[in-house]
Amino acid sequence: MNKQNIYWQLYQDDPILKPGFPSPVLADPSFLFPENCSDGLWHLFAHNIFGVQEFLSEDGIHWKKRKTVVWNAMRPFIFHENGTYYLYYEKYKFLHVLMTWFPYRKWKSRIEVRTSKNLKTWSSPKTVIEPKFPFHKDPKFGESVSNPCLVKFGNKYRMYFSSSLVYIPDCGFCEPKYITVAESTSPLGPFSYFSDPILSPNDMDPFCNLGAGSIKVIEWKGRYLGFQNGIFWNPVRRESCSAILFLQSEDGLGFERINQTPILGPTGKGWKASHVYACDVKYSEAEKIFILYFNARDKAHWTQGKEAIGLFVGKVEESKGIKKQTTNNPAKKPKPKKKISKPKPKAKKSKRK
Numbered sequence: 001m002n003k004q005n006i007y008w009q010l011y012q013d014d015p016i017l018k019p020g021f022p023s024p025v026l027a028d029p030s031f032l033f034p035e036n037c038s039d040g041l042w043h044l045f046a047h048n049i050f051g052v053q054e055f056l057s058e059d060g061i062h063w064k065k066r067k068t069v070v071w072n073a074m075r076p077f078i079f080h081e082n083g084t085y086y087l088y089y090e091k092y093k094f095l096h097v098l099m100t101w102f103p104y105r106k107w108k109s110r111i112e113v114r115t116s117k118n119l120k121t122w123s124s125p126k127t128v129i130e131p132k133f134p135f136h137k138d139p140k141f142g143e144s145v146s147n148p149c150l151v152k153f154g155n156k157y158r159m160y161f162s163s164s165l166v167y168i169p170d171c172g173f174c175e176p177k178y179i180t181v182a183e184s185t186s187p188l189g190p191f192s193y194f195s196d197p198i199l200s201p202n203d204m205d206p207f208c209n210l211g212a213g214s215i216k217v218i219e220w221k222g223r224y225l226g227f228q229n230g231i232f233w234n235p236v237r238r239e240s241c242s243a244i245l246f247l248q249s250e251d252g253l254g255f256e257r258i259n260q261t262p263i264l265g266p267t268g269k270g271w272k273a274s275h276v277y278a279c280d281v282k283y284s285e286a287e288k289i290f291i292l293y294f295n296a297r298d299k300a301h302w303t304q305g306k307e308a309i310g311l312f313v314g315k316v317e318e319s320k321g322i323k324k325q326t327t328n329n330p331a332k333k334p335k336p337k338k339k340i341s342k343p344k345p346k347a348k349k350s351k352r353k
Helices: none
Strands: 003-010 027-032 042-047 051-057 064-071 073-081 084-091 110-116 126-129 145-153 156-168 173-184 211-220 223-234 239-249 275-284 289-297 307-319
Touching (some): 027 289, 064 084, 073 145, 084 145, 126 156, 145 211, 156 211, 211 239
Parallel strands (some): 027 275, 239 275
Antiparallel strands (some): 042 051, 051 064, 084 110, 110 126, 173 211, 211 223, 223 239, 275 289, 289 307
């Protein structure tokens, strides 16, 4: 069996997408390749403080806002199968997201799905995941299920999602505490819940000692890869942080880290100084690259921080009979070719919002 070496690199230092006024946040991106869309364009979904928005692009770099798809919703995930698009998201009460920035305001959310055949008109919402078990709830902060990610396993569908809440004092808001799973024979449910988390914070884990954050899981070459943003306390910087951890699993339930340190973390300055948050990942077989969109925060506290979306690329190189550890050392930088090409300055007008 060939051993794959994956070399990770930021596509560019600047964000791909920035929040528009008046929202300080544009976060939790989920996307579709153009070959999976009838219009031949890239589609990306992300949320601001008002709801889930849709963006379009010809090259995966320059994006234009299309519309707000769902109001009072956040953390979208788009899934495509047999000509149907399934948009999952965390649904909350009107303006309730603003209340989470105040301590001890109880949160309550559920995961809904809407379907579409053309990415233009969407069905009525259907609730697929609700807080059920004790580890979905916190007596102080409320009941939370969030960060949906649907993966097909044979003839079943597995929903990965975050649950419960942990308060992060220097941010002034809560983050997801656990990651868990539910299964169904249909993308629309009903889902059977697992009775325990699959990922939890650990005081001894330097990159996941406050909250488990979220995870995106993809099947790749007979195994399952996980991209988790752990929430942790950094004793050197004396502040909370979040970074993307690269995991693998044989069964999609028991995960271990491929890299012991994060493949992408906060820089201490600039637009991703404080936290690197949730992501969405897809693999291009033609280009042999992973495309990973993520969002990052520049300052911890909700009164100061802004969040924008960036692009991270993983180039795959295979070598027979050579045992090398998968690494994030960009010794050979990934250079996307057809799907994401570096725009030439002044060659055409920028479509960046």
